[in-house]
Amino acid sequence: MIKTVIFSMILPVLAGGGLVALCWLLPPLRKWRWLSSACFGLALAVGVFASFVAENGVPPFPPAERAQWLGFAAVLAAVFAILGPMTGSADRDRKWPATELVAFLAGAIVAGLPLIAELAGGEAKSMFSGTGPADQIAMGLAVALGFLALDKVVEARPGVTLPLALFITFAALAPIADAASWITLTFLAAVSAGVSLVAALSARFGGGPSIGRGGLLAAIVLLVVFPVAGYRQTYGEFPWWVWGVAAGAPIVLLPLENPWVAKLPPWAGLTLRLCCVAALAGFAVVVAIQSGAGGDELNDYGGFN
């Protein structure tokens, strides 16, 4: 068990967290704007992919099993992390390409992943069990809408707000994945939470950089793929919306970008924002754990580890 935790969680967090800490804390790297905007997304991707490989080995492409799409979600997150900053960042002129165009392209890529797999010689089956083209389009829409909603927050809230909100969100997805009895997804969510926490600490002491469009796109891809995979591939005994409430918790940051909250002292505004995210994510965790534990007296003996 200790070996599993070391290879599947601690080392991936160190790899991803180390990357973002270096980029945001070392002055020469911090001045490199593209890297500063890309590093959070890359850190998430590195951590998640390392954890997936430690658990399941390097996945083939096209994936032989649907669960292997989790590994390629990390690859896609890395691609978005690299390309995202090129479309503009919080501190650059973003007249073109428009935010909407970026959102549309990102959503279209996610929706079209099975077609990409088919072009690579695989079978054009949907990403997860029981899903079809409509689910793929829904996933693409979720990525696009999530990006549209949070891009404004990224622009308005550099610093610790988003890394901490993502830490809370991923930290909530981990026990939900555990309640659904999927060890790999539990580790992936935990690693994402760990990387986000390191990013928040680095932002706190690194001059408050923004996660940028790259980091946002990478995080959103994971926040869409994780819950859909968890819902479709497992036998969790809690309602489907638990996944959505937990993964969608950061959206609550958008309505909090209003004049009333803006008048609050910075520490109060931050606390309010994080409490709102934590309330939604925490509610989802409570429902998942209570539903999963019902009628199972031997619950503590579950799992092979």
Place this chain on the structure above:
Amino acid sequence: MRPRSTRRSTRSSIRPVRCLIAAAALGGAGLVGGFTATGQPVAAAATAPANPTVAPLQFKLDPVHCMALFRIHHVGAGQFWGMFDQVEGTMTYAEDGKTVPTFDVTVQVESVHSGTEKLDRTIIGPQFFNAKEYETIRFVSTGGESKGDGVWDITGDFTMHGVTRPVTAKVEFTGLAGNPVQKKAGFEATFEVKRSDYGMDWGVKNKALGDDVRLVVGLEGDWTR
């Protein structure tokens, strides 16, 4: 005395006729040649094979009385047992015990029982059997060899987790019950597989869970005629 003597004479005169009728009947059944001391038919070399075989009976597996148990080493310590209770399929068995029985057995993965609900969900989840993608485990026999005393080494294709590989199972005949119109036959099969051969390798490298899985399958089928 005379009358008795007359009757004897009459019976002895019709005996050859009865024997001819019996011989004709046996000949029609392909059993020409008479009977051995134990009452078993003796084949005539000219009209039948040296080792006659009885046509195998077809059986449909009775899901209520079939189950598949598996055993695996947990964290290098104890042997952990679980079972699948939805076992379906067909098998054949010839009452002469010489013909190699055949099997086509399908196990529904979601029917797993480990004694703990959460562990059941883990076993059928994407970490192990991935039952949403691979709903069944199947064994289809392709041949076999008798080991005597109702035991065979049955070879066949074993499909699990979407991977098909040949395996050899030790199959023991456990009994035939019933009457001429209703019969039940039973077998017990034992074999081992390496789960990593089937792409199910979580926990093998870090020894959280063993690689070798022993399967013991109890089968009972109803004669389908």
